[in-house]
Amino acid sequence: MGENKNFILFAVLSLFILMSYQYLYAGPKLEAQRQYEQQQRALAEDTIAPRADAPSITQPSIVQNTPATVTYEDAGSIALETSELSGSISLRGARLDDLLLKNHRVSQDADSPSIRLLVPLEEQKSYFVRYGWFAKGKDASFTPNDATVWSSSGNTLTPETPVTLSWTNPENVIFNLDISVDEQFMFSVRQSVINNSGSPIEVAPYGAIDRQGEPKTDGLYILHEGPIGVFNGTLEEIDYGDLEDDGDFETLSSVGGWMGITDKFWMTTMIPDQNTALNRARMIRRVDNNGVTYRVEYAENWQVAPAGGQSTSTSQLYAGAKIVGAIDDYAEQYNINLFDRTIDWGWFWFLTKPIFAAIHYLFLLTGNFGVAILLMTVILKLFLFPLANKSYVSMSHMKKAQPKIKALQERHGDDKAKMQQEMMALYKNEGINPMAGCLPLIPQMFIFFALYKVLYVTIEMRHQPFVGWIKDLSVADPLTPLNAFGLIPWDPPSVIAIGILPIMMGVSMYLMQKLNPQQATMDPMQQKIMNMLPLIFTFVMAQFSAGLVLYWTWNNILSIGQQWLIMRREEARTST
Structure with a gap:
């Protein structure tokens, strides 16, 4: 009789698990998928209305040279076109802020639009990447910021035609961003400072990814979505909820590594030179009048640009689909530690990867x-x-x-x-x-x-x-x-x-x-x-x-x- 009771209890528990699975997992998952597809379709078709008020953002980050309030009038852009990507780079702020994945669609419908990965600052749910510098002992006008209008060496960025963005400050110091892209999803960014000011200056290059709003996720523990990075050889997976509950993640020193924001199938990941020492890296969450914003950012160590000389720094940016072969090839090409973990292989990675x-x-x-x-x-x-x-x-x-x-x-x-x-x-x-x-x-x-x-x-x-x-x-x-x-x-x-x-x-x-x-x-x-x-x-x-x-x-x-x-x-x- 005792064994029969145990089996009856097992049956009841099994049915409870079944119903819990359906209502707590299957239903919410399907609803999240529908909402995600609707969001992507709206983004790709550019149906999202701009915010009524002019963007006014406070940037509490390692980047201390951004004005508290700026107005973002259109200053033109550089077109971006590869076999995998299309989009543009805004000349105001030098932001990579519009990116479509041409070969990946929201759904299998014949009229389904391409996935839109990055979104301009002027739109809701903005998502963009920006590179710059801050200078020791200088005020905000010395270095470029979100409001800066850059000049460009060309109108279109393709694998065959890299571009150089340039801005000169009042002291005749030239800041250059040399940007190139390959046929897949990897950008190369060379940040250089040409010092014509007559005295040495200390600058620190930085990179930042901003994402407004918390995207829809499956809400499952089997997959990480959100800020991610490798610092000093250790993988850090920080959920959106972790930043809300536990506060910012920060490391004050790391050599090489990488950091970014990952979705189930897409990611935007900054990759400093693997021999470069970072001064600081953070994953943060901020709330202002425009809603919640997530940021992943890093700053390199101070480097001297001597009078009449220059300083340079080179990094990569992966923005696109999480294709296993591409990620593995880049990890080998650039010697990127644990870059394969941008795909969440799980605890049984020793089985999942061979399978x-x-x-x-x-x-x-x-x-x-x-x-x-x-x-x-x-x-x-x-x-x-x-x-x-x-x-x-x-x-x-x-x-x-x-x-x-x-x-x-x-x-x-x-x-x-x-x-x-x-x-x-x-x-x-x-x-x-x-x-x-x-x-x-x-x-x-x-x-x-x-x-x-x-x-x-x-x-x-x-x-x-x-x-x-x-x-x-x-x-x-x-x-x-x-x-x-x-x-x-x-x-x-x-x-x-x-x-x-x-x-x-x-x-x-x-x-x-x-x-x-x-x-x-x-x-x-x-x-x-x-x-x-x-x-x-x-x-x-x-x-x-x-x-x-x-x-x-x-x-x-x-x-x-x-x-x-x-x-x-x-x-x-x-x-x-």
């Missing part, structure tokens, strides 16, 4: 991510074959011994201790390992979580089709029998909208249970509860990405075939 590499390689061979997942599942099954083989052999022995087990249960049903003793002796004589059925599940669960991480955080599978109705493996299976597979114009609630793949997964899970001889030895109540598990998992998995459900379903089918063949082989061997 991604294998799936991506298979994708390049086949041209279909779904086929790559199927092939990867076969490879994993072969890798785990010795463990599964031992498990299924033990199950075969268990099936053969079922009459003896039934006899023991009838003989010692009221004496639990005696029955347990006799069962252990029987297992030993028959070569049965009662834990063998669980052994394959342990590595499979680690692989499942690692694969879930891969399919969730890597952009490579975003908007990738499989076959037929599955147009995007990174989202839930959209085809459900509740609306006659799309023939009825009705979108059922997510809690009951079970797709075809999750149904197939539930059926395969049920068939696997029927092949397990241990279920035949359970009492009726235990069997009923075990029979509920495929249904529970069907509802839970319905909201997971189709790619993950595809893996789990195909893995079940392979396991059924493998289990059937091994157990049939063992029956034939023991019968001769």
